[in-house]
Amino acid sequence: MGYHPPVEYQALYRKYRPQSFGEIVGQDHVTSTLQREVLEDKVSHAYLFAGPRGTGKTTTARVLAKSLNCLDRGSDGEPCNKCLSCLGITEGSSLDVIELDAASHNKVEDIREIRVNVATVASVSGARRVYILDEAHMLSRAASNALLKTLEEPPERVHFVLATTEPYKLLDTVRSRSQRFDFHPIGVEALSNYLGAIADREDFAAAPEALTAISHHAAGSVRDGMGLLEQVAALGSGTVDAAGVSAALGLVGSEAFDRLSEAIATQDAKAGLELVADIASQGSDLRRFVSDALAYFRGVFLVHYAPNIEEIVDESPDRIEGWRTTARSMTPADVIQAIDQLSEALLQLREGREERLVVELTIIRLTRHDTAIDAVSLAARLDRIEGRLRRDPAPPSAAQGVVSEPAAPRVKPASTGAVAMETVPTRAGVPTDAPFEETVEPAAATEASSAPMKDEMPDAEVTMKAVESAWPALIGKVREAVGPRRYALLKEATPGSAEANQLVLHLPPHLTFHLESLQEDQALREVVEMAASDLLGGRVRVAYEPGPDTGPALAAVQDPIPEKPARAPDPADLVDAAEGGIDPTKLVEDILGGEVIEDDGPASPGLGVTS
Secondary structure (H helix, E strand, O other): OOOOOOOOOOOHHHHOOOOOHHHOOOOHHHHHHHHHHHHOOOOOOEEEEEOOOOOOHHHHHHHHHHHHHOOOOOOOOOOOOOOHHHHHHHHOOOOOEEEEEOOOOOOHHHHHHHHHHHOOOOOOOOOOEEEEEEOHHHOOHHHHHHHHHHHHOOOOOEEEEEEEOOHHHOOHHHHHOOEEEEOOOOOHHHHHHHHHHHHHHOOOEEOHHHHHHHHHHHOOOHHHHHHHHHHHHHHOOOEEOHHHHHHHHOOOOHHHHHHHHHHHHHOOHHHHHHHHHHHHHOOOOHHHHHHHHHHHHHHHHHHHHOOOHHHHOOOOHHHHHHHHHHHHHOOHHHHHHHHHHHHHHHHHHHOOOOHHHHHHHHHHHHHOHHHOOOHHHHHHHHHHHHHHHHHOOOOHHHHOOOOOOOOEEEEEEOOOOOEEEEEEOOOOOOOOOOOHHHHOOHHHHHHHHHHHHOOOOOEOOOOHHHHHHHHHHHHHHHHHHHOHHHHHHHOOOEEEEEEOOEEEEEEOOOOHHHHHHHHHOHHHHHHHHHHHHHHHOOEOEEEEEEOOOOOHHHHHHHOOOOOOOOOOOOHHHOOOOOOOOOOHHHHHHHHHOOEEEEEOOOOOOEEEEEO
16 A cells, blocks of 8 residues: 555635635625626726735635636636636646735835736636735835736736735725725624534534634634634534633633623622632633623613614624613613723723733722712713612602601792792602602702712711812812813802801802802702712712802992093193202212212213212
């Protein structure tokens, strides 16, 4: 028996490279057009294939060259893959298909060599010569200009195919001379089905959820997906499951995102930190976890605002249902804050920061909104307060049948500019199906919303000295949280009085618009009370009242036009100084201690002072 050398192992993406238009995955808009052009003999002299990596650009160019030179082409434009020409192109030995890498052939001399070779005849009579220029954006500007004439008017039976992942780097003159096809990333479902077919042919035991996870990680690239499938199968000895995918790629399971969203919704910092510890102990990549969590909360965000989520994203039904479940437990403000914080954490991780510390700090900010004073965090806190009010609009005393509280006064500006007091009755037994705006006054809403926080933050004993000391910091916090328009209203206020946990802010009496706006802006009042409570160490209530009349100052504001100044006197009305005024010569003599002498010399006569 003769010696038979072992067959060299081939990677899956090389072993199962498509050899016909029908085998190309997810690019039907390209393959159907090329098949029709081949059948009708209307093939362009130059093509530009643009798209992400691993989407079939070079493979499609080879199949096109095979179809053009096939000796027994099918009626649908497919190559036979049996004739000498097809076999030569498949093996890479054909002289009629020249594949070049523009990264290493990017000089004018290389283009000049191509122009010389273009003029030569094909290896077989009637054959088409096809030049495939991969990574065409790597051509230098001079080389691109040298190629223009040949690209525009190539010899008969010569075709160029330029493949690139960055078409915007090509010269406009090159793009305008080519027929462009854009290759799209492969969808998750299509790629998962294709990987499943490859796994069956390789006798892999592949679980559907594992194939879906690989498709997500491949990000639309068939080559990346097949490489990952091969890696996971080697790790699991032919078994491809979710655990193997997580171990091979450093991923975390979907339950990790469920735990994270639950920790954010319940504001459980302990559970969030335990999740980070579990992920780190498993050896999973924390940077990948942050990136995947960002994609997860993007889906939750889309569920909140897009009822037709299936038409917007290319995801599996199970993944979309998981987003919907999380969206029912998290407010939109919490989701937006999670996206912002995770995006910032991802940037810090890319800068080389300490991974675990960055992730833990991000989790703390997400699960403890009181540690952050940014606008998004404050908005999330307000959303949770409003959510509690909607679920239980009546105070606890109402459920116990307590007698209704006395009427609460509300300040209302009168038509003349003076401040009138309007009494608004409040009652404890409000039916739960009544509209929220009609049953809970702003003061009552604040009291009800703070009811669950009484044990955490007792009432503060506010003093004017403490308020004046904390006022600059209080104003700074509010300015960062509410923006310039609302801050412009509040900056006119000054601390007026403080008693128990009540802080009264005074506004000038003539600013009735500011006073009315502040009294009606319940959200701004909540922000001011939160900032004051943080700075003064206890729960603080804020009210707005007109300040005392400042008398002349108010009159100056009301009548700001000054009296007309007196007119300057005419020069004719000026009089000389009276006798006995200051003599400048005498003044100089006294200061310098000299005497006045007369100068009778030939020079101009005058007076001098000597000392």
